[in-house]
Amino acid sequence: MPSFFSKRDLHFHLYELLNVEQLTDYPYFKDHQRESFDMILDAAEQIADKMLRPLLTEMDRKEPQLINGTIRVHEGMKAVIRRFGDDGWINAGFSYEEGGQQLPVTVQNAAAFIFQAANYSASVYPFLTTGAANLIRTFGSEALIKRYTPLMYSGRWQGTMALTEPNAGSSLSDISTSAEPTEEEGVYSIQGQKIFISCGDHDACENVVHLLLAKIKGSPAGTKGISLFVVPKKRITDQGLIDNGITTAGVYHKMGYKGAPIAHLMFGSDNNCLGYLVGEPHKGLSYMFQMMNEARVGVGMNAAAIGTAAYYASLAYAKERPQGRPVTAKDPTQPQTLIIHHADVKRMLLFQKSVVEGSLSLLLQCGFWADLAHVSEGETKERAEILLDMLTPIAKSYPSEMCCQTTSAAVQILGGAGYTTDFPVEQYYREARIHPIHEGTTGIHGMDLLGRKLLLHGGKGLHYLTEEIQATIDEGRRSSYPDILNIAAQLQTVLERVDKVTASLLTLSPENKELFLADATLYLEFFGIVTMGWQWLKQAIQAQKSLEHSKIDGDLNFYRGKLAAADYFFEYEVVKTVSLAQRLMSHNRVTVEMQPDWF
Structure with missing residues (x-):
């Protein structure tokens, strides 16, 4: 088994929990079956194990450098990117007519999870292009x-998303990059700068194609005036590729995720940068949100993958490292015990397991809804779209925040060794920290959930999600197993707590919007725990069913581990909703009324 993820667990989520094969009943996916999905996942594992994993430490130690105006990245990335292009990973989910494989998002995300767990930095390049x-x-x-x-699908050209500016981070209404029409229709002269552009410049591809937000001169103020442009580093002419007036002003040196460059770019300093309008003017932000929403689920998957790799690294160490003796042992001459026998170490391992496997469950569920939204019709399509929209801030933020904690637990299990570069967990700890920031901070997603998603579509998102959770609870209540009955009852209580907290908060809006949104991040945390509790009840129910029919020791241990992790999550994590609910229902205004001069 690879040291950075569990194929057995991935198969459990895809085939036992989701029954992803049912997607092949739809005409768009009819050419696929379990065998083809397994082949795709096996191919992903081969690339991850043979090409990405060996570069993990090197790419961290030899980070990109800006040399003579170009960012130089690890030499191995040229072969990696070309392999992703040659094997069709970049456009795997697109139609046959476009050269794609019509692969379900659920399976494509599972393959991406394998790549990300092997080497997060290396995995970023091709999927940004996607x-x-x-x-x-x-x-x-x-x-x-x-x-x-076509050149992007091949891996020869890199794709990026260019949004952020020095004085307009999350506040896109304040961007100042401008676009002025030229004599040629649809072609604009671009001027401005963008920062924090992932893979914004590097020498592992022949060209970089930026999907850039800018304001056409004379456009409406705020986000209503934003348009989307294709702005290549080198533009195509009758004489071939020529420079398009983009200067790489710098490369950021980061605490983690060092193998993928993050660039500061200047556009049009020589008044010779051309951009090509995508779609209609002033609709750029709505177009970009398509990529951002896909990327937000992707960020959650990135975090879960890094957390998973850290979990398996610390698990392997705990099974090999002797330290101390059982607390009941009195004889110091007896051999030391492996640290995995200590209850506190098992607690930290269960914490990691419950977070990363719960997160993977939700993220693959989101992929499944994305597939249904693509191929189904009517009520099924609407329900999938609304559920995916509702859960995107949670799918992005819960794994991102919690895997900062789980990777910290991995370091703690290794003790002093975990703080050294002799083991990979310190790298995972550093790399995990970007995800609460990437694609919208946790605070922004909290306000999105509480201030927008709860009331969007007439409140259907919360209604549909409540129905999904209640259906799982009802299934759990029909179980004959006390442990399942227990956690189903706990989740019922928590679901009622969600209703009570949400109703209390909604009484503040719109009369007191500032107080209403003051603790939106805590509401996101509260809702995330409840959502994970739902996923763990689903996993526990399925594990108990499978346990009844399994005779293989490895499977028996696997399913017992699932039940133990579900038990842990309700005992140690779900209980946190009590204090969070108390805080969220309080009308104390300390954060609103605190004055800057008092700090």
Whole structure:
């Protein structure tokens, strides 16, 4: 078994919990079956194990450097990116007509999880290109699609998302990058700068294609005036590729995730940078949100993958490291015990297991809803779209925040050794920290959930999700096993707590919007724990069913581990909703009324 993820657990989620094979009943996916999904996952594992994993430490130690105006990255990335292009990973989910494989998002995300667990930095390059190409193929003209996407699919050209500016981070209404029409229709002169652009410049590809937000001169103020442009580093002319007036002003040196460059770019300093309008003017932000929403679920998966790799690294160490003796042992001459026998170490391992496997469960569920939204019709389609929309802030933020804690637990299990570069857990700890920031901070997603998603679609999102959770609780209540009955009853109590807290908060809006949103981040945490409790009840029910029919020792241990992790999550994590509910229902205004001069 690979040291950085569990194929057995991945198969449990896909085939036992989700029954992903049911997607092949839809015409779009009819050419697939369990065998083809397994082949895809096996191929992902081979690339991850043979190409990505060996570069993990090297890419961290030899981070990208800006040399003579170009960012130089690890030499091994050229072969990695080309392999992703040659094997069709970049456009695997797209249609046959576009050269894709019509692969379900659920399976594609499972494969991405394997790549990310092996080497997060290396996995970023190709899938950034996927997102950028998807924007062009969805909203761009036929000319833009034909000109750019084939070379992006091949891996020869990198794709990026260029949003952030020095004085306009999360506040996109304040961006100042401008676009001025030229004499050629759809072609604009671009001026401005962008920062924190992942893979914004590097020498492992022939060209970089930016999907850039800018304001056309004379456009409406705020987000209503934002348009989307394709802005290549090198533009295509009759004479071949020429520079397009983009200067790499710097490369950021980060605490983790060092193998993928993050660039500071200047556009049009020489008044010679051209951008090509995507879709209609002033609709750029709505177009970009397609990529951002996909990327937000992807960020959650990145975090879960890193957390998973850290979990298996600390688990392996705990099974090999002798230290101390059982607390009941009195004879110091007896051999030391392995640290995995100590209750506190088992607690930290269970914490990691419960978070990463619970997160993976939710993230693959989101992929499944994305597939249903794509291929189904009517009420099924609407329900899948609304549930995915509702859960995106949780799927992004819960794994991101919690895997900062689980990777810390991994370091703690290794003790002093975990703080050294002799083991990979210190790298995982550093790399996990970006995800609460990437694609919208946790605070922004808290306000999105509480201030927008709860009331969107007439409140259908919360209604549908409550129905899903209640259906799982009802199934658990029909179990004949006391442990399942117990956690089902606990989740019922927590679900009622959600209703009570949400109703209390909604009484504050819109009369007191500042107080209403003051603890939106805590509401997101509260809701995330409840959502994970739902996923763990689902896993426990399925594990108990499978346990009844399994005769293989390895499977028996696997399912017993699932039941233990579910028990742990309700005993140690779900109980936190009590104090969070108390805080969220209090009208204390300390954070609102605190004055800057008092700090």
